[in-house]
Amino acid sequence: MGGYILKRLLSAIPVLLGITVIVFAIMTLIPGDPATAILGSYATPENVARINRELGLDKPVVQRYFIWLGNMLTGDFGTSFSLDRPVIDEVLERFNATLVLAGTSFVLCSFFGILAGVISAARQYGWADKAITFAVLLGISIPSFFLGMMMILIFAVRLQWLPVSGMYAIYGGGGLVDLISHLTMPAIALSVVATGVIARLSRSAMLEVLRQDFIRTARAKGVGERRVIWRHALRAAMVSIIPVLGIQAGFVLSGAVYIEIVFQWPGVGRMLVDAILTRDILLVQGGVVFVAACYVMFNIAVDVAQSLLDPRIRT
Amino acid sequence: MMKFLVLLVRNRLAAVGGVLLLVVVLLALVTPLLPLQPPNVTNTADRFLAPFAPGHLLGTDHLGRDLLSRLLWGTRLSLAVGFAAAMIAATIGAAIGIVAGYFGGRIDNVIMRGVDMLMAFPYILLALAIVAALGPGLMNALIAVAAVNVPFFARNIRGITVGIANKEFVEAARLAGMGHWRIIGIEILPNVLPVIVIAVSTTIGWMILETAGLSFLGLGSQPPVADLGSMLGEARSALITNPHTSVVPGVMILVIVMGINLLGDGVRDALDPRLRSGALTRPMPATTVARDTVPAPRGEGVLDLTELETQFHVGKRIFRAVNKVSLTVAPGECLGVIGESGSGKSVTALSIMGLVASPPGVITGGRADYRGEDLVGMPYDKLRSLRGDRIAYIFQDPLATLHPLYRVGEQLREAIQVHHRVGRAEAWGRAVDLLRSVRIPNAENRARAYPHELSGGMRQRVGIAMALANEPDIIIADEPTTALDVTVQAQILSLLDDLRRERGLAIVFITHDFGVVGQLCERVSVMYAGRIVEEGPTRAVLDAPAHPYTRRLIACVPELGQGRRRLHSIPGLPPPVDNLPDGCAFAPRCDKAQDACRRCEVTLDTAGARAVRCLYPEEDLSVQGGTA
Numbered sequence: 001m002g003g004y005i006l007k008r009l010l011s012a013i014p015v016l017l018g019i020t021v022i023v024f025a026i027m028t029l030i031p032g033d034p035a036t037a038i039l040g041s042y043a044t045p046e047n048v049a050r051i052n053r054e055l056g057l058d059k060p061v062v063q064r065y066f067i068w069l070g071n072m073l074t075g076d077f078g079t080s081f082s083l084d085r086p087v088i089d090e091v092l093e094r095f096n097a098t099l100v101l102a103g104t105s106f107v108l109c110s111f112f113g114i115l116a117g118v119i120s121a122a123r124q125y126g127w128a129d130k131a132i133t134f135a136v137l138l139g140i141s142i143p144s145f146f147l148g149m150m151m152i153l154i155f156a157v158r159l160q161w162l163p164v165s166g167m168y169a170i171y172g173g174g175g176l177v178d179l180i181s182h183l184t185m186p187a188i189a190l191s192v193v194a195t196g197v198i199a200r201l202s203r204s205a206m207l208e209v210l211r212q213d214f215i216r217t218a219r220a221k222g223v224g225e226r227r228v229i230w231r232h233a234l235r236a237a238m239v240s241i242i243p244v245l246g247i248q249a250g251f252v253l254s255g256a257v258y259i260e261i262v263f264q265w266p267g268v269g270r271m272l273v274d275a276i277l278t279r280d281i282l283l284v285q286g287g288v289v290f291v292a293a294c295y296v297m298f299n300i301a302v303d304v305a306q307s308l309l310d311p312r313i314r315t
Numbered sequence: 316m317m318k319f320l321v322l323l324v325r326n327r328l329a330a331v332g333g334v335l336l337l338v339v340v341l342l343a344l345v346t347p348l349l350p351l352q353p354p355n356v357t358n359t360a361d362r363f364l365a366p367f368a369p370g371h372l373l374g375t376d377h378l379g380r381d382l383l384s385r386l387l388w389g390t391r392l393s394l395a396v397g398f399a400a401a402m403i404a405a406t407i408g409a410a411i412g413i414v415a416g417y418f419g420g421r422i423d424n425v426i427m428r429g430v431d432m433l434m435a436f437p438y439i440l441l442a443l444a445i446v447a448a449l450g451p452g453l454m455n456a457l458i459a460v461a462a463v464n465v466p467f468f469a470r471n472i473r474g475i476t477v478g479i480a481n482k483e484f485v486e487a488a489r490l491a492g493m494g495h496w497r498i499i500g501i502e503i504l505p506n507v508l509p510v511i512v513i514a515v516s517t518t519i520g521w522m523i524l525e526t527a528g529l530s531f532l533g534l535g536s537q538p539p540v541a542d543l544g545s546m547l548g549e550a551r552s553a554l555i556t557n558p559h560t561s562v563v564p565g566v567m568i569l570v571i572v573m574g575i576n577l578l579g580d581g582v583r584d585a586l587d588p589r590l591r592s593g594a595l596t597r598p599m600p601a602t603t604v605a606r607d608t609v610p611a612p613r614g615e616g617v618l619d620l621t622e623l624e625t626q627f628h629v630g631k632r633i634f635r636a637v638n639k640v641s642l643t644v645a646p647g648e649c650l651g652v653i654g655e656s657g658s659g660k661s662v663t664a665l666s667i668m669g670l671v672a673s674p675p676g677v678i679t680g681g682r683a684d685y686r687g688e689d690l691v692g693m694p695y696d697k698l699r700s701l702r703g704d705r706i707a708y709i710f711q712d713p714l715a716t717l718h719p720l721y722r723v724g725e726q727l728r729e730a731i732q733v734h735h736r737v738g739r740a741e742a743w744g745r746a747v748d749l750l751r752s753v754r755i756p757n758a759e760n761r762a763r764a765y766p767h768e769l770s771g772g773m774r775q776r777v778g779i780a781m782a783l784a785n786e787p788d789i790i791i792a793d794e795p796t797t798a799l800d801v802t803v804q805a806q807i808l809s810l811l812d813d814l815r816r817e818r819g820l821a822i823v824f825i826t827h828d829f830g831v832v833g834q835l836c837e838r839v840s841v842m843y844a845g846r847i848v849e850e851g852p853t854r855a856v857l858d859a860p861a862h863p864y865t866r867r868l869i870a871c872v873p874e875l876g877q878g879r880r881r882l883h884s885i886p887g888l889p890p891p892v893d894n895l896p897d898g899c900a901f902a903p904r905c906d907k908a909q910d911a912c913r914r915c916e917v918t919l920d921t922a923g924a925r926a927v928r929c930l931y932p933e934e935d936l937s938v939q940g941g942t943a
Contacts, residue, residue: 018432026444124597141573143524145531146547146565149554157555164555210597213715216670220710221730221781222703225600225695235720254439258528262551269439273532276447284447288440295437310720311765 008300019292077286082278087286098267102256104187109194117202139196144255148189148262165264186263194248205237246302329581335574343391351384355539363557392542397523403461408468416476433466446534456535460525520575601669604678604692616643623681625666634893636662638845649822651836659845704734707782711794713774717766723777724762730784749780772803789821830872844900851925861927861934864901
């Protein structure tokens with residue numbers, strides 16, 4: 001087991017390097033002049049030259065990449081000019097908020113998606129199946145940012161059950177209860193599409209498994225139907241559900257950008273959008289590399305979970 | 316193609332989606348022709364007019380612009396951008412995929428590594444990075460969305476291309492001296508084109524949504540021009556005071572995406588042959604029973620089947636898999652049921668405990684009595700309590716019939732705990748004992764193995780141990796040795812025989828091999844096309860088969876030391892059981908068949924211990940009487 005984890009971790013190194021190359025290439029090779037962007041109307045030739053020197057832009061491209069990579073490995077992602085603070089500090093702080101939001105959503109969509117899929121398969125063509133199928137269709141069709149806005153309108157403005165936006169109340173905020181009340185709507189809005197996708201996949205994975213011979217064996221043993229479905233069939237179906245959870249985690253992370261904007265959530269997605277609008281290249285670079293690296297590590301965790309579940313792929 | 320379209324139209328939801336989309340696309344196409352107000356002319360005097368205001372059907376936005384006009388122009392823009400992004404992504408992605416798939420080797424390796432890297436990003440990060448480099452704007456958002464989707468197309472198309480590049484006609488073109496690019500253009504491209512079209516149609520909704528999303532973030536279309544996303548983005552600041560400005564573009568996005576999803580599902584269902592016949596249905600916990608009349612019980616053996624009928628209902632076709640089969644098993648007896656594949660012997664076995672997959676299986680008649688109680692139509696809970704407890708099964712392929720993800724010991728323990736209240740540790744101990752009793756060496760360790768870690772013979776021993784777990788009265792063994800090699804087969808058979816003698820088990824042994832029946836079974840029933848055609852004591856049937864089919868089946872068995880004898884096979888195939896011929900089902904393959912055989916149904920005539928369903932039997936049983 002330990003060997004498997006180590007192998008997967010080692011295989012992540014080229015992927016992580018690839019990510020830095022791609023991000024660096026996008027940021028560097030595409031025409032555009034960061035110095036001008038930073039200076040705006042103060043872009044005199046002298047100032048531009050000075051900024052270029054400060055950012056190391058006067059050096060050859062390959063050398064710049066390795067300097068940038070080396071700095072990142074030591075935790076130095078540069079300094080955001082628009083915020084005037086180290087990129088890594090800002091990214092870490094914002095990523096924390098994103099993790100709370102996306103993590104909650106991920107748990108929600110995994111739990112309810114699988115639950116709905118299993119019920120749907122177990123009651124195939126029954127009313128529960130039809131209701132779930134319809135809800136899933138609606139869920140995967142509604143853009144999360146539109147859903148978020150409608151939720152604000154209904155639950156925050158009309159019914160006043162939940163706060164409109166933010167992560168904590170501005171006055172007297174803080175604490176778990178406050179966080180949960182702020183988290184409820186964005187987490188649900190963010191999880192809806194992924195829930196639908198997971199439910200759909202779980203349903204077909206379950207239907208596939210329920211036709212297998214070992215299910216018939218379980219029934220021949222006299223195992224009750226509930227246990228057949230929740231133990232025998234679901235356990236086997238998880239083998240094809242877990243990789244999809246990994247993919248959906250990426251979509252949840254992506255969708256978080258919209259949800260953070262809609263709900264004014266102080267996460268890394270909103271930071272990136274703001275950074276793009278202010279052309280804060282170093283902040284964008286650092287944020288993208290950091291989040292992508294975290295996602296790669298998460299996928300390794302998914303692979304490890306998969307191997308724990310399925311003894312056949314461990315060797 | 317026609318079949319595909321018919322299937323698509325028949326799918327009502329897909330048709331709804333198609334109509335929705337068609338309306339939206341038509342509206343977008345004719346937008347410039349419609350008498351709409353200019354979409355970008357502001358009129359601050361008319362800010363935030365509610366829907367149905369005079370002159371503004373959907374009201375106005377924060378700058379007094381007509382929402383209906385902006386909606387239609389925005390839809391047009393969103394559709395166009397999404398379509399363009401899909402086209403760009405498909406073209407570039409397909410080109411990369413074809414090159415990688417066609418040339419293979421190192422080129423393939425390098426390209427696919429790059430694709431994997433790109434796919435390691437959550438898609439929006441890549442899109443954001445590209446927009447960050449290019450700057451906000453609709454064109455740049457389009458490029459970003461297209462670029463993000465290139466890897467998806469590249470990977471899909473590569474897979475298809477690899478398959479085609481190894482086909483004979485490509486090889487032929489290569490030998491004919493055609494250049495690589497000509498082969499790609501003439502041989503490969505036409506074959507991958509349908510796949511590209513399908514991939515585009517399934518992702519275009521996604522691309523529309525992604526570009527709308529970037530616009531919503533303010534990174535796509537810039538004022539005053541608006542697509543649906545930026546309309547929604549601009550309306551967000553007035554969400555609470557004037558929600559209609561948000562609802563209008565939001566609902567339009569919802570309609571478009573839902574239409575595409577509905578249509579896409581329909582396309583997928585129509586293309587996926589597995590879903591065509593509705594084959595992907597789950598089997599119910601017990602086989603459906605639909606009997607009109609129930610015959611009287613016979614009350615002879617520990618297990619009596621009386622005129623059991625099991626059918627498969629697939630669409631309008633009815634397959635009579637088991638056709639009025641009657642069998643009797645005495646306590647401690649081993650009954651062989653033999654026939655070719657498709658003769659209905661396995662379905663007969665599974666029908667007893669309601670294990671025939673249903674749908675499509677239905678038990679339509681007859682009864683199966685266990686100690687005088689009818690198992691067919693028994694309440695599910697009662698049936699379940701007998702399954703594995705009094706009547707247990709051993710199945711053919713133990714790799715497929717054991718759960719792949721549980722240790723074999725756990726599967727045995729479960730078999731015990733389902734029927735007995737025993738603690739985990741005790742049940743585990745019993746599981747290990749069971750493994751020992753089927754002569755598995757080192758049982759403590761083997762109990763902790765997963766099925767894939769055991770050999771075929773060991774797995775089948777586990778299967779037998781599982782059947783023995785609750786000391787049943789009857790074991791139904793459905794071709795338990797078919798998947799095993801001959802030496803292992805012999806071991807398993809002698810194990811079963813010993814267990815039967817030790818424990819007084821009754822065994823119903825399903826097989827297609829008369830050699831196996833000869834070793835194990837006291838009596839044998841021969842099945843053909845869902846019916847019993849002959850039955851009797853094994854020795855008597857083997858020595859003097861009465862039915863021509865039995866005789867030929869016995870001739871199929873090679874005998875040791877008689878290598879020079881010709882091994883016979885029966886020409887032809889068993890008839891499809893949804894369309895049985897009149898009269899004797901074996902007549903078309905029988906060398907003794909007369910006209911009378913085809914005229915009317917042949918009855919199963921009993922004479923003493925034997926019975927045969929034949930007008931011109933090989934042996935005259937009435938002469939032999941019950942002596943055999």
